[in-house]
Amino acid sequence: MSQTLEIVQAATKLLADWIVPDNCVLCHLPLARPWAEPAALEDHLCAHCRTAVTLNLQSCHHCAMPSPSDQTVCGRCIVSPLADYTLVPVLHEHYGAYLIKRLKFHQGEREAKALCGFMLTSIRLSYATEESLPDYLVPAPIASKTMLSRGYNQAYWLAQPLGRHLDIPILNGSFKRRNGPAQRTQTRAARMRMPADTFTARRSVHLKKQLAQRHIAIVDDVLTTGSTVRLLTNKLRQAGARRVDVWAATRA
Numbered sequence: 001m002s003q004t005l006e007i008v009q010a011a012t013k014l015l016a017d018w019i020v021p022d023n024c025v026l027c028h029l030p031l032a033r034p035w036a037e038p039a040a041l042e043d044h045l046c047a048h049c050r051t052a053v054t055l056n057l058q059s060c061h062h063c064a065m066p067s068p069s070d071q072t073v074c075g076r077c078i079v080s081p082l083a084d085y086t087l088v089p090v091l092h093e094h095y096g097a098y099l100i101k102r103l104k105f106h107q108g109e110r111e112a113k114a115l116c117g118f119m120l121t122s123i124r125l126s127y128a129t130e131e132s133l134p135d136y137l138v139p140a141p142i143a144s145k146t147m148l149s150r151g152y153n154q155a156y157w158l159a160q161p162l163g164r165h166l167d168i169p170i171l172n173g174s175f176k177r178r179n180g181p182a183q184r185t186q187t188r189a190a191r192m193r194m195p196a197d198t199f200t201a202r203r204s205v206h207l208k209k210q211l212a213q214r215h216i217a218i219v220d221d222v223l224t225t226g227s228t229v230r231l232l233t234n235k236l237r238q239a240g241a242r243r244v245d246v247w248a249a250t251r252a
């Protein structure tokens with residue numbers, strides 16, 4: 001980007017912030033960041049609230065289940081790892097749970113950016129080089145019935161800023177999720193028994209060419225039992241993906 005364009009963008013932002021100041025998504029106080037880099041992700045959080053969010057600092061590398069010791073693989077993943085690598089920076093409690101609720105049920109696009117801020121920090125710490133980053137991001141699909149009532153896929157709202165900042169293309173709509181009862185209305189046991197045909201690949205021949213030997217990251221909002229991503233991971237592997245990682249915002 002040319003320097004003139006950057007100066008114009010910074011000046012426009014400064015003016016816009018002065019006319020309509022941005023507020024923190026948690027405490028709602030005005031945010032003052034006049035000299036923020038135009039290319040930086042605006043996470044709509046003040047410095048105080050950013051530190052008040054509970055982070056998932058020590059967890060299993062394959063399923064991001066919080067680990068009380070410095071054990072990097074949990075008992076379940078020793079037998080059957082959820083994914084090649086799973087990254088979930090925030091715990092699904094207090095502010096983390098509130099941000100997800102806003103994202104899912106109140107068209108929380110600003111809350112999505114707040115969660116993406118934590119995800120980006122964690123991604124940059126976890127992937128040593130740009131070459132080690134995934135080739136594609138796959139937002140976890142939602143059922144058509146949910147899409148109709150909600151109007152958007154919250155996983156796509158997370159994948160979009162991540163893809164833009166990391167320069168990774170998004171594969172959206174490659175898999176279809178069948179309609180069924182909403183997961184939040186089901187017991188943990190029922191969630192664990194998700195039918196194997198929950199996801200189907202669209203245009204599978206084309207998809208196989210696209211995914212062959214590729215490194216994929218599934219992007220989702222909350223990781224709970226992991227049943228959803230396990231099924232999707234299997235589908236991606238069947239379609240030829242070499243490595244499948246999972247990036248979610250909060251760990252329940």
Ligand SMILES: [Zn+2]
Nearest residue numbers: 024027046049
């Ligand atoms: Zn705040």
Ligand SMILES: [Zn+2]
Nearest residue numbers: 060063074077
């Ligand atoms: Zn694990």
